[in-house]
Amino acid sequence: MKQSTLKESYKQSKYPLSGHGKRNIHVLKEAFQSIDGDVESDLYGEGSVIAEFQEKMARLLGKEEAxxxxxxxxxxxxxLRIWCDEKGLRKVAYHPLSHLEIHEEDGLKELHKIETILLAxxxxxxEIEDVLNIEEPVASILLELPQREIGGQLPSFETLKQISEYCQENGMKLHLDGARLLEVLPYYQKTAAEVCALFDSIYVSFYKGIGGIAxxxxxxxxxFIKNAKVWKRRYGGDLISLxxxxxxxDYYFNRRAHKMEQYYxxxxxxxxxxxxxxxxxxLPLIPVSNxxxxxxxxxxxxxxxxLTEVQQQTGLGLTSYSKEINEKSCYFEVSMGDLYDEVPKELVKKAFxxxxxxxxxxxSSI
Amino acid sequence: MKQSTLKESYKQSKYPLSGHGKRNIHVLKEAFQSIDGDVESDLYGEGSVIAEFQEKMARLLGKEEAxxxxxxxxxxxxxLRIWCDEKGLRKVAYHPLSHLEIHEEDGLKELHKIETILLAxxxxxxEIEDVLNIEEPVASILLELPQREIGGQLPSFETLKQISEYCQENGMKLHLDGARLLEVLPYYQKTAAEVCALFDSIYVSFYKGIGGIAxxxxxxxxxFIKNAKVWKRRYGGDLISLxxxxxxxDYYFNRRAHKMEQYYxxxxxxxxxxxxxxxxxxLPLIPVSNxxxxxxxxxxxxxxxxLTEVQQQTGLGLTSYSKEINEKSCYFEVSMGDLYDEVPKELVKKAFxxxxxxxxxxxSSI
Known part of the structure; x- marks a missing residue:
């Protein structure tokens, strides 16, 4: 059975279970439909379009600026570079499956000569023990909530508080990889600002649970933000128009930020x-996010x-791919979004x- | 006279002389109007949307890949980093007013520890003499055509050929900052590929003469391109959707690439x-591009x-700003585009x- 068959049957399924829908040009068209064409572009980081969204996000996250x-x-x-420069130490600590460690072609190391210590x-x-056991000074610790590569697991909020306190007491900056921050708030039963108060810097993404373009x-x-803008220019990220x-x-934030409990x-x-x-x-057995x-x-x-057979026969879309772990096991990832609500429950039961x-x-042997 | 008044009178002018029109959301709406919403997004550098445009540009520029x-x-x-790594030497040469030297917060130096030698x-x-007089080995020379910060001036095509030959003979890679490459082709009376044949690597922009978004x-x-894609990932430029x-x-390329002679x-x-x-x-007295x-x-x-007075009285838009050189002189930049054709010539004469x-x-004293 070729992967392309699974992919094909997923594409043709009437009811995909996860996500918000296809990543196609409709996503852009819908977002811009109600925006007045006379609205002026941002210009190299300036202008009301970018300033207003940055202010809105700073308020949401409870930080001075964004x-x-x-x-x-x-x-x-x-x-991480800013925190390293502030401490005069090019060393940070994060999870072995952090995005920076496995998905960025070692950008952190190649561009900044920052050494990394892998925790847990x-x-x-x-956990707090991993932080307590760091043997050499680091400028910053990065926590990813939820830890995506292991199914989106979370430490307890109490653990976050302990790590935050320890970092503060020991002169280490705590950075949040909050690509899916909004998605974990229903589990923690906290506001974004309450979680972010434990961190010195926060990143959030707009194409995960929010379902934006990028x-x-x-x-x-x-x-920190003043400095980040200088580095944004250095990286070539300060585009004439973003x-x-x-x-x-902003459009998809307004449409979906309040629906994270539903996805969860x-x-x-x-x-x-x-x-x-x-x-x-x-994994986890009971999810703690979407x-x-x-x-x-x-x-x-x-x-x-x-899976291909079930997808073809029921019209339900479970997955377009699977990843081999070893000869006897494999897995795929699921992220819930708007689509699940549209699927008849009887069909879901039948398919499973x-x-x-x-x-x-x-x-039968397994 | 405050700058805001000049800017205001420019904004309200009925006939701006330069450019293609306002940088607003219409630019995006127009480009996407005729694109089918079902077209799939590119995905981290893959997919037909990005592959086809890259192939089209590689063909235009006469290079293997883009x-x-x-x-x-x-x-x-x-x-420049790739060429430095290839030669095992972190040194490049370019014009003192190169974009990399004055507009990028020293990204090249801060991110890559690349030393720069300023030519001319x-x-x-x-000119060729500047290249012949380089006293120490460099991995690469960057030429910007046209040299934007001095009004968009150009060396002769003969000079380009001489520099290219010299670089090839002396193991230096020649890189083209061709942000405005298409804009200089009418002056040189060459195809893009004919110019690019003199260079090892070429960058072109889509929001100058082409008037795209970014x-x-x-x-x-x-x-080279395989390597560039790795670095693109490292920089965080390999977006899920571009x-x-x-x-x-692509839309504005198709609409304007053939109009560079008109703009010139x-x-x-x-x-x-x-x-x-x-x-x-x-500057130049007789332009060599748009x-x-x-x-x-x-x-x-x-x-x-x-200028404010002329703009207010004639409805012609000359400029929104000026830059002081010293107490007795100032300047502004003009880039011609679609708009000039729509302006009544009599009005232009009258305004001047x-x-x-x-x-x-x-x-009267000047």
């Missing part, structure tokens, strides 16, 4: 369906065969009954 | 009008007073007669 970036990669490297084991989130916000105090991302970020509930419900299936389990991973104790080929039956029939 | 960047700042630093005097373009192309051989810039770049002729005509005025001269600078042998205050009369009346 700056819009084309990408989180750029924003976060810059945040790959399979779990950073773009990121970096927030912190005035001196409004295609800013205005769409949907994730818990859907995870439960997966967990009823033989040889299938979600996302989770689905793990199969079956080979990638076996999984793709049954069928998935479970198929797995048991075909692979 | 990669789309959010900004020229990012593209050019990366080009500020007031003129780089974005840049970097072109070169396969190995289509707002790519599709608009318009620049020569308008420069002539300016040069008839007392105490006013353009751009030039207008220099006044008058103070910024004096100039803004008369009035400008000349006003200058002579008010400032």
């Amino acid at each position: 700056v819009f970036f084309p990408s989180g990669t750029m924003a976060q490297q810059i945040a 084991d790959k399979g779990r989130v950073i 773009g990121a916000i970096l927030a912190g105090d005035k001196a 409004y295609p991302y800013i205005l769409s970020a 509930e949907a994730a818990k419900e859907l995870a439960q369906f997966y967990n009823t299936c033989h040889g299938v389990s979600t 996302m989770f991973h689905v793990h199969f104790h079956l080979s990638k080929d076996q999984v793709e065969t049954v 009954t069928q998935l479970n039956d198929l797995i048991k029939q075909r692979f | 990669v789309f960047f959010p900004s020229g700042t990012m593209a050019q630093q990366i080009a 005097d500020k007031g003129r373009v780089i 974005g840049a192309i970097l072109a070169g051989d396969k190995a 289509y707002p810039y790519i599709l608009s770049a 002729e318009a620049a020569k005509e308008l420069a002539q009008f300016y040069n008839t005025c007392h105490g006013v001269s353009t 751009m030039f600078h207008v220099h006044f042998h008058l103070s910024k205050d004096q100039v803004e007073t008369v 007669t009035q400008l000349n009369d006003l200058i002579k009346q008010r400032f």
Whole structure:
């Protein structure tokens, strides 16, 4: 069974379960439909379009200022560089599966010569003990909430408070990779500002739960943001016009920021369906945000065969891909959005009954 | 006379002489009007939207491959870094008024520790002698065509050929800052590929003469572009979606790339009008592209007073700003585009007669 078949059956499914819909030009068209054409472009970081959105995000996050970036990669490297320069020490600590460590072609190291210390084991989130056990001074610690690469897991809020206090007492800046910050607020039962109060700098993304086109916000105090704008220019991120991302970020923020509780509930419900299936389990078992991973104790080929069959027969879209872990296991990621609400519940039940039956029939040995 | 008054009178002018029109949301709306909403987004540098435009630009520039960047700042630093790494030498040479030297907060130096050698005097373009006189080895030379900060001046095509040959013979890579490459082709009477054949790597912009929203192309051989894509990821330039810039770049490229001759002729005509005025001269005297600078042998205050008056009385838009050189002189930049064709010629003549009369009346001493 080729992956392209799974992908094809997902594309043709009438009811995809996750996400907000396809990443196509409609996303832009919808966002700009109601925006007056006479609205002036931002201009190299200036102008009301960018200034107003930055102010709105600074207020949301409870920080003095915020700056819009084309990408989180750029924003976060810059945040860590600023904290390193402030301390005169090119060393930071983060999770072994941090975006900076595995998805950025070592930009932090290649562009800034910043050394990294990896905290915690790959399979779990950073706990206070990991921070207490750092053996050499670091300028900054980066926490990612939720830890995406392990299904979107979270430390307790109490742990966050302990880490924050320890960092403050020991002259280390705490940076939040909050690409999915809004998505974890229903679990913590906190406002964004309450979470951000524990951090010196925060990055949030606008194309995860928010479902915008691209773009990121970096927030912190005035001196930090002033510095971040200089680095944004150095990186070539200070585009003449960022409004295609800013205005769409704002549009989808307004449309979806208040729906994170709904996505979170949907994730818990859907995870439960997966967990009823033989040889299938979600990580985390009970999601703590709108996302989770689905793990199969079956080979990638076996999984793709049954998933394709279920997708073709029910019209339900479960996934377009799976990733091999080893010969006997694989997984895929799920992020809940607007679409789940539109799917008839009876169909979902039917599809998971069928998935479970198929797995048991075909692979009775597991 | 405050600058805001000049700016205000320019904004309210019925006939702005330069450019393609206002930088507002209409620019995006127009570009996307005829694009099918079902067209899929590019995805981290992949997908037909980005691949097809890159191929089209590679063909235009006569290079093996091309990669789309959010900004020229990012593209050019990366080009020079690649050439430095190839030679194992962090040293490049360019004009003292290069964009990298004066507009990028020293990104090249801060991010790459690349040393720069400044060629030629500020007031003129780089000639073959400047290159022959470089005393220490450099990995790469960057030439900007036209040299924007001095009104858009050009070396002869013969000089370009000599510099190119010398670089090739002496193991130095020649990079083209071709932000305005298309704009100089009518003067050289060459195709883009004929000019680019003299260079190892080329950057072109899509929001100068083309009038797109933002974005840049970097072109070169396969190995160079493969490397550039790694650095693009490191910089945080490998956005999940760049289509707002790519599709608009393509739209305005198709609409305007063939009109550069028209803009060039318009620049020569308008420069002539300016040069008839007392105490006013353009740089270059006869433009070699669609751009030039207008220099006044008058103070910024004096100039803004008369310009505001002319703009208010004639409805013609000459400029929104001026930059002080010293107490007795100032200048502004002009880039010709679609708008000039829509302006009644009689009105232009009348406005320049009035400008000349006003200058002579008010400032007879110059």
